[in-house]
Amino acid sequence: MTKAVKYEKNYINNKLQNIVNDDLVSFHMPGHKKGKIYDKLGYENLVKNLYKMDITEIIETDNLHSPEGIIKDSQERAKQIFKSEKTYYLVNGSTCGIQAAILSTCVPGDKILINRDCHQSAINAFILGDVNPVYIKGSICEDTYTINGVNEKDVIDAIDNNSDVKVLMLTYPSYYGMVFDLEKICTYAHKKDMVVIVDEAHGAHLGLSEALPKSALEQGADIVIQSVHKTLPSFTQSSIMHVQGNLVDKKNLERFLKIVQSSSPSYVMMSSLEIAIDIYDRFGQELMKDLLTNIDNFEKELSQIKGIKVLKGHDSTKLFVSLKDLGINGYDLEEMLRYKHNIQVELSNYYGVLLICTIGNEKEDLDKFLDAIKSISKDLDIDNNLDKSDDNVTKLMKLNYPNLIPEKIISPRQAFYSNKKEVLLKESIGQISGEYIIPYPPGISLTSPGEIITQEVVDYILECKKYGMHVSGLKDSSLEIIEIIER
Secondary structure (H helix, E strand, O other): OOOOOOOOOOHHHHHHHHHHHOOOEEEOOOOOOOOHHHHHHOOHHHHHOHHHHOOOOOOOOOOOOOOOOHHHHHHHHHHHHHOOOEEEEEOOHHHHHHHHHHHHHOOOOOEEEEEOOOOHHHHHHHHHHOOEEEEEOEEEOOOOOOEEEEOHHHHHHHHHOOOOOOEEEEEOOOOOOOOOOHHHHHHHHHHOOOEEEEEOOOOOOHHHOOOOOOOOOOOOOOEEEEOHHHHOOOOOOOEEEEEOOOOOOHHHHHHHHHHHOOOOOOHHHHHHHHHHHHHHHHHHHHHHHHHHHHHHHHHHHHHOOOOOEEEEOOOOOEEEEEOHHHOOOHHHHHHHHHHHHOEEEOEEEOOEEEEEOOOOOOHHHHHHHHHHHHHHHHHOOHHHHHHOOHHHOOOOOOOOOOOOOOOEOOOHHHHHHOOEEEEEHHHOOOOEEOOOEEEEOOOOOOEOOOEEOOHHHHHHHHHHHOOOOEEEOOOOOOOOEEEEEOO
């Protein structure tokens, strides 16, 4: 008889098991929502045996880096479902797809046009490939600090002003579900023989309904990277890349995919991709129709509660909920939801919280969130507070977001390999940064390696830190020290 295993020192497993047992309501990625969608649609037996299918390249299992059998067939099916010319499975997340796309279309010393609110993996690719970014300023909603994306005119002007650049990369949709006229941009870029790469990490689901924005593939992008695990039901770290058109050297792209992906690709990841794509194909449109109906009803009811503001993205599966008019910042709201109501949102910022809804969410999830907000509102005695004069109502202070692109002195690669020294953050103004300053959220790099550190950026992050904002990129999490380039 096998003895019971003791798990005292299984720190990760114990915590994750507690989350499972607590029946936490998920408005965060991954899109399968703790596997509920697998149980609902009859995939539970397949999923529960995935650990037994954790295998490697042996007879009959094919090879991701040179597919000729089952992986090739699976990717061919994905290509047909998503209507691309070529589809690749990614087991190192969208990060490796973004990096392969950049490295395969740019040679060392090349410039690339890219939105400033790009993912950090793109900047890391610039370091790896010695690529020089020309940033296009994005916009941010001043009331919520949610990312709106780029303006079409700004992109077209950037194309006209950089005739020597042959690659354009954009993020679509934004983390918060905002979009722009990508088709117009792609058409204009292609007239200039410019390759268009789209980081569509948050848009793998867009093809499931005409009520959602058009996908990047539909609008003519050449390379599209999608995080299937974010908005569709695959496992975390599993993504796909689509390619179309004659501007992309697919063989070169495949060479770089071999470099940036693991030489031991996970069959568990690939299996979960195939399950998610099967769900997308067989049940996706019906599930999305139900989800959008539920969200519409939920948003209407939520908006009727005094003091609550709801921002629904162009992609209405993304909802930003704010209690700022009641004096409640998003960081505190996230903790209230988690520890008092067992609900976990995707993220919080100073002004509110973001909900990522997917076809894995049920109506009861939205009902529980609605009940939680009603309970929080009651505890805050909202009716009495809102009846008071403005002078007596607690309000959040206004933060000044530094939405300017800093001056770049040296390239990301030069900055990475330059000698650095540590200085106090408050004394770094005017120096060349040797690190990233990336507040989460929204996750935009306010200062990247090789750029001048400004007073506005330092003031902003130090102020936001008081309220619970996290800053990525700095080795010193206390935000007292920063590395600068030795001149």
